[in-house]
Amino acid sequence: MSNNDIASISPNRVRRVYICGNGKCIHRSAAESVFNHLLGLIRTHQMDNFEAPYRVKCQLAGCLDICTNGVTLVVQPDSIYYWNIDEEKAEKIFFQHLINNQPIEEFRYQPNP
Numbered sequence: 711m712s713n714n715d716i717a718s719i720s721p722n723r724v725r726r727v728y729i730c731g732n733g734k735c736i737h738r739s740a741a742e743s744v745f746n747h748l749l750g751l752i753r754t755h756q757m758d759n760f761e762a763p764y765r766v767k768c769q770l771a772g773c774l775d776i777c778t779n780g781v782t783l784v785v786q787p788d789s790i791y792y793w794n795i796d797e798e799k800a801e802k803i804f805f806q807h808l809i810n811n812q813p814i815e816e817f818r819y820q821p822n823p
């Protein structure tokens with residue numbers, strides 16, 4: 711997916727964030743920290759509310775098949791994978807991607823060519 715594809719992404723009524731909690735890519739406690747931080751932001755901004763114009767759901771999930779480089783997550787239905795995510799990066803993803811609909815290219819999963 712190129713930068714042009716990112717620009718064409720339109721807001722989605724419900725986004726789902728799946729964070730790998732499998733424990734092979736990084737210790738599960740790191741994934742839980744990112745999950746708890748993101749969940750706190752979602753709740754603070756009431757994006758978990760059924761009445762919210764753009765809802766976000768977040769959960770720990772199984773393996774996302776990119777088992778290296780730290781905490782990995784995927785935002786659906788955008789199908790955008792991020793890796794090596796910490797709480798600070800998760801917060802940037804929350805505000806820039808989930809609220810402003812602009813995925814963060816520098817945090818995205820980059821498969822080996």
Ligand code: FES
Pocket residue numbers: 730731732733734735736772773774775776777778782
């Ligand atoms: S174990 Fe985390 S992505 Fe595979």
